[in-house]
Amino acid sequence: MAKRSGAARIGVLGAGGRMGQSIIERVLATKDAVLAGAAEKPGHPAMGRSIAPSLVICANTLALAHSADVLVDFTIPDALEENLTAACDASCAIVIGTTGLTPKHHRLIDEAAKTIAVLQTANTSLGVTMLAALVKEAASRLGDDWDIEIAEMHHRHKVDAPSGTALMLGEAAAAGRGVKLANVAAKGRAGADAARKVGEIGFAALRGGSVAGDHVVILAADGERLELGHRAESREIFARGAVRAALWLAGKPAGRYTMNEVLGLGA
C-alpha cells in the first residue's frame, strides 16, 4: 500500500446516513485528513449532493477506493462484502463501524485482512473502548456469584438489537470469565420460563427518541451491585473516533487491527 503521501485521503461510505454525514463533517474539520470523496448506494436521495467544493456523493465505491488511502464504512451488513472487495481491489485500508455483523461477515473481514489493513469495531469512542477493558477486568476478578446483565438504549431508528457495543461488552465480560459468549448469552427474555440461569450474560435493548447510545453493564451479587456504564451525548464522539482510527490505519500493512491499538491500550 504505497498510496499515502502527506495527509491521509479518507473516503466515506454511507455518506447520506446519520454517521456518514457526521464523519464527513469531522474529516473536513481535521487538519491531517483530506476528504477523498463519499459514496452511497445507487439511487439514494443523497446521490449528487455537494459535500465540499468540486465533490459530490457518488455511487462508485471502487473508484472512491482507488482515490483514497482509507475508506470509512458505516452502512449496513449487506454492503460489507462489496465494500471489502472494492477496498482489496484498490489496496485501500478500511475502517468498519457497521454493526449487526454475523460470523460470516467476520470471516470476510479476516480474509480481507490478508490483503489490506482493516479495523472493525462496534464503537469508535474512547470511553467505550476503555469501558470494555474495565468490564473484562471486573468480570475476571469478581466470582461467578456476580450475575452480569447488559442494558442499552438507542434512538428509535436503530435496526439491530442488541447493539454491537452491547455484544462487544458481552464478549469482554465473557473473556474475563473465560467462557464463550455464544454459550452464555440470554437475549430478550420473555414469557413464563425466563428465570435467569447461572452464568448467563443477559441483554436488554431499549429504543426511543434520539438517544445517541447508552450502555450499562451491571454486575449484581447478593446485597450489592456494580454498574459500569457509558453515555454518548452525540454522534460526534463516534465520528471523532472513526477519523482518528482512519488516520492511524492509513498506510499500515495488511492485518486486522483494533480500537485498543489506536488508543494505545494494547491489542
Ligand SMILES: NC(=O)C1=CN([C@@H]2O[C@H](COP(=O)(O)OP(=O)(O)OC[C@H]3O[C@@H](n4cnc5c(N)ncnc54)[C@H](OP(=O)(O)O)[C@@H]3O)[C@@H](O)[C@H]2O)C=CC1
Ligand atoms: N462503530 C461505531 O462507533 C458506530 C456504529 N454505528 C453503526 O453504523 C451503521 C450506520 O448507522 P447510521 O449512520 O445511524 O445508519 P443510517 O441508516 O443513517 O446510515 C446508513 C447509510 O448507509 C446507506 N447504505 C445502505 N447500503 C449501502 C451501500 N451498499 N453502499 C453505501 N451506502 C449504503 C444507507 O442508505 P439507505 O438509508 O437507503 O438504506 C444509509 O444512508 C449502523 O450499523 C450503526 O449501528 C453507528 C454509530 C457508531
Ligand SMILES: O=C(O)C1=N[C@H](C(=O)O)C[C@H](O)C1
Ligand atoms: O446505531 C447506532 O446509533 C449506534 N450503533 C453502535 C452499536 O450498535 O453499538 C454504536 C453506538 O452505540 C451507536
